[in-house]
Amino acid sequence: MAAVKQKAMKRKEFIQKGMITAAGATLLLSGCNTESQKQGQEAPAVITNKKYRWKMVTTWPPNFPVLGEGCNMFADWVNNMSGGQMEIKVYGSGELIPGLECFDAVSSGAAEIGNGASYYWTGKAPAAPFFTTVPFGMNAQQMNAWVYSGGGLQLWRELYANFGLIPFPGGNTGVQMAxxxxxxxxxxxxxxxxxxxxxxxxxxxxxxxxxxxxxxxxxxxxxxxxxxxxxxxxxxxxxxxxxxxxxxxxxxxxxxxxxETGSMLEFFFNMKAFNELPAHLQAILETAAARLNIWVLSEFEAKNNEYLVKMMKEDxxxxxxxxxxxxxxxxxxxxxxxxxxxxxxxxxxxxxxxxxxxxxxxxxxxxxxxxxxxxxxx
Amino acid sequence: MAAVKQKAMKRKEFIQKGMITAAGATLLLSGCNTESQKQGQEAPAVITNKKYRWKMVTTWPPNFPVLGEGCNMFADWVNNMSGGQMEIKVYGSGELIPGLECFDAVSSGAAEIGNGASYYWTGKAPAAPFFTTVPFGMNAQQMNAWVYSGGGLQLWRELYANFGLIPFPGGNTGVQMAxxxxxxxxxxxxxxxxxxxxxxxxxxxxxxxxxxxxxxxxxxxxxxxxxxxxxxxxxxxxxxxxxxxxxxxxxxxxxxxxxETGSMLEFFFNMKAFNELPAHLQAILETAAARLNIWVLSEFEAKNNEYLVKMMKEDxxxxxxxxxxxxxxxxxxxxxxxxxxxxxxxxxxxxxxxxxxxxxxxxxxxxxxxxxxxxxxx
Missing domain, CATH: 3.40.190.10 (Periplasmic binding protein-like II)
Structure with missing residues (x-):
């Protein structure tokens, strides 16, 4: 790959490709596309002074390395990005409710956000494991491609809509050990x-x-x-x-x-609470979830070898x-x-x-x- | 992996791990950690009404699929998250300046943001290729782990500080073809x-x-x-x-x-302009960059096979x-x-x-x- 000059790109195919609207995201073309301009005008929300104090229930023990730790970071990022407008209190499993009750708690609105892995809810939604991992399934990079750019997220939303929930990817363990x-x-x-x-x-x-x-x-x-x-x-x-x-x-x-060849972790939001948020806070939550998705996998990948070698040598x-x-x-x-x-x-x-x-x-x-x-x- | 109850995690090692502060990020422990609480109080910035209209110059042709397209999405996300407080106008290569002048333009403050790949700047900074790709180097997943969780970003920042720039990862092509x-x-x-x-x-x-x-x-x-x-x-x-x-x-x-075994793409910000931003806009820019990082790779991975098969069959x-x-x-x-x-x-x-x-x-x-x-x- 190398930098290219504008002229090289004037092929017909390229122009067609440039118009593609990315899955799940509004693409604002910087040119003079009428549809895009219209959306651009509608997009910015008015920031009100209303404060939001939300609860996040998780399936992880409090401050569980990487996973619970990541939830705390997420809350911090959202707080920072919103200039303090949204404060999220993170509860580990057992602090507010047992971890395996998160799905119901967020579905009912008792908490606004949940963090876990979709396959914990297989009893309620048999298709749920596909959004975490299935045996001999895709790995982390492939799961992201399917979910963000291959229609996976739309199916996941369709499934969770039955429970009044909106899911977002929020992490990945990478390939696990057997x-x-x-x-x-x-x-x-x-x-x-x-x-x-x-x-x-x-x-x-x-x-x-x-x-x-x-x-x-x-x-x-x-x-x-x-x-x-x-x-x-x-x-x-x-x-x-x-x-x-x-x-x-x-x-x-x-x-x-x-x-478990690349277990995707999840955020799920109470749909009513999420939909009532001003657009800028919705965008902040979705973007913070994507940042956590990439951080969690990076952290696992960076740390695993150290502990593998430690156990092989010391033990x-x-x-x-x-x-x-x-x-x-x-x-x-x-x-x-x-x-x-x-x-x-x-x-x-x-x-x-x-x-x-x-x-x-x-x-x-x-x-x-x-x-x-x-x-x-x- | 499976959901665990709190009790299981009461090992000494676990508590120690839970205290680890993640590289490059402030970890807010939800417990009673004094240091964290202090930081939590300082973090939220006051949102002022000051509007920011920034320019992003890129090394890509205007609306170049995935890469330029991603820059447009980034601008859209930042606009949405800031409730319209920050508007970024994206320029393709040749629209404002030639692509290969981006680094200097952002360094001088002529534009506030650049988007490209660090190895384009090898003539100015010989170490730059390590932050995109080197032959037989790491792949996308490994590069992310090194940059986010292995000290890579600190080195990259050290290098770019010489030019008054702050870099962030902003995409990856995945393993390329020879x-x-x-x-x-x-x-x-x-x-x-x-x-x-x-x-x-x-x-x-x-x-x-x-x-x-x-x-x-x-x-x-x-x-x-x-x-x-x-x-x-x-x-x-x-x-x-x-x-x-x-x-x-x-x-x-x-x-x-x-x-090119996993070429990382980059944002770089004019350091003075970035440092003068209110904290919430800094957090918004950093988080949007991470979201784009994961989207760009997902998009490449989702599309490559379709075109590979097309060329093999049709041509x-x-x-x-x-x-x-x-x-x-x-x-x-x-x-x-x-x-x-x-x-x-x-x-x-x-x-x-x-x-x-x-x-x-x-x-x-x-x-x-x-x-x-x-x-x-x-």
Whole structure:
């Protein structure tokens, strides 16, 4: 790429492209486009003196590294950008309500903002996991492309509108680790009888492989793994797994996180409260969410290696990579699980169609770009 | 990953982590941290009625797809978020000044904002390419991690402060294509005598391989390639290359873009003008830049495959992948070029040290995450 002069761009195709209105955003062309000018005049809102003091409930423990920390930063950014007009008080899980009640609380208007991950609400909205992650799904960069520029956000909004909510992307964990295991997994057969703490669609895939998903809340996992109530658990990645202390009690740390290949995190707003805001505060909230989206992933990516190396050196953690045949088998089971989901719920089917078409396209492009990047550099 | 209850997080390590102040951002802990509370009180700025009408000069042709288009969106977001207090007029290259004069124009205060790519300013600041891309360098996700969470932005600010400028990341092209060739490249020897339009550090690598970099401004490339003045040219990726029409006149389209593995785009602000802004407008500009950063990459990633497939189907473009041995040889030459740069300019040496240490770490983590992701899905 290099700087180009204006003249080079006078092709017909280019002019046509320049007129494209970006998905989900109003494009103000700097030329003399009538439609754009009209929108430009309508856009600025009058800033009133009305103060907003909003509550954000989250699924994370208070000040949880990266995720809760990011919510605090978000509140700070919104406060700063609005010149103090909007103050957001962030509540960790259990401070105002339990984390898993966030969705209902924001839906009812008890709080104006929620922060979590859409797949926690699968019981209410079966299509929800597609907006966080599905096993063998897209990674962070691809999820962003689908959500911002591939129609994903429109589908997500359609789903959440049923609950009086408006969602925005608000972070991503990147590719996770497959988890901590107290037995070796050398073939797909080794999942037979395995008792693993793994939630969501991953649990259904495990069941197809002959394992058993055991429910454990966050505070019980460590003890359950230590006492042999479970043989394995997934969590996030090296940074957060280190904090949980799993390296002290589990033998093997497996990669890659086939069940969570780039989990998108979310903000959701009470629709009525959001729609009643002046336009400048709506724009501030949406923009701050996008900033947090990129920061959260950057922070995970910057920190994970430090903790991975620390655990390998200090604690002699045995890091293993799943055999290709194991991953192939898990992928086959995943396709069954996703097809069953799509067949059982029409909206899930609609979302899956969009998701699948987009991921096939972006994977084709990745085979000439990102995939080759990793092959040439690592 | 799954929702956790507060109790689980009461480990000592966790509390320590929760106190970490994020790089480049003030973390407002929602608890009773004195330092944070103090900052919270100082943060909100008084919104005055003073209007700001700023000029943004860019290195892109007016309304250039994605890149110029993104600048227009940025201006729109800032206008909306500030309730009309800040209006930014975006100028394409040649509208107010030629694109390559942006840096000086913003440095002098003739315009308040610039948008381009740091490597255009290598003649003034030799370390500049590290903040866009260097051959065999980091990809988009890794660049963001380095810049936002790994100290990169601090170094970038240190460099630009010499010119009275403040930089912010503002986009990324993702992994580019290696370019269009009118001869096959089967061995590193095939670069001997090759006349290629390739700028920057890539040109120095080409020279080491026996090729000749030919300067061509954007509007001359097509004609030069058609008439055989050059044998090859790089540009960006399928979406923009299609607009340029190279598929009509070049035989081979090579991947991957070893010379631009994730080019970060930039905003730069006149330091005096930026520092004199009320705090809420500073926060609005920084946040809008981050939103554009994630949108630009998403847009490229969402569109590239469509145009790649279009060219392959409609125009029978012959897409090739460089042999591994070719890439190895180019990588060796790249190391020489970067070491020469680091030796010739102390600040480049300092930046290279940070860049290299960070990329070695994140590549190690990628070998358990992103690399395995592509291997298992493609």
């Amino acid at each position: 988890g901590w295991f107290n037995r070796e997994i050398n073939t797909i057969g080794d999942f037979k009888g395995l008792k693993m703490r793994i939630p969501g669609l991953g649990a259904k895939v495990l069941a197809k492989a002959g394992g058993t998903a055991i429910l454990s809340s966050g505070n019980e996992i460590f003890t359950n793994l230590e006492r042999g109530v479970i043989d394995a658990t997934e969590w996030i990645g090296p940074y957060h797994d280190y904090i949980m202390g799993f390296h002290k009690i589990a033998r093997y740390y497996y990669a890659p996180g086939w069940h 002699k953690v045995d890091v293993r990579i799943f055999d290709r045949e194991i991953l192939k088998a898990l992928k086959k089971y995943t396709e069954e699980v996703l097809n069953e989901l799509a067949a059982s719920d029409p909206f899930s089917g609609k979302v899956y169609d969009s998701y699948l078409a987009f991921s096939e396209n972006i994977h084709n492009w990745a085979s000439f770009s990102e995939k080759l990047y990793y092959e040439m550099n690592l | 370019g269009w060739f009118n001869r096959e490249i089967n061995t590193i020897g095939d670069f001997k005598g090759l006349k290629m339009r390739i700028p920057g550090l890539g040109a120095k690598v080409l020279a080491k391989a026996g090729g000749t970099a030919i300067l061509s401004s954007g509007n001359e490339i097509f004609t030069n390639l058609e008439r055989g003045v050059i044998d090859a040219t790089e540009w960006i990726g399928p979406y923009h290359d299609y607009i340029m029409g190279f598929h009509k006149i070049a035989r081979y389209y090579y991947a991957p873009g070893w010379h 029978k473009v012959d897409v090739r992948i460089f042999d591994r041995e070719i890439l190895k040889a180019l990588k060796k030459y790249t190391e020489e070029v970067l070491n020469e740069l680091a030796a010739s300019d102390p600040f480049s040496g300092k930046v290279y040290d940070s860049y290299l240490a960070f990329s070695e770490n994140i590549h190690n983590w990628a070998s358990f995450s992103e690399k395995l992701y592509y291997e298992m899905n493609l």
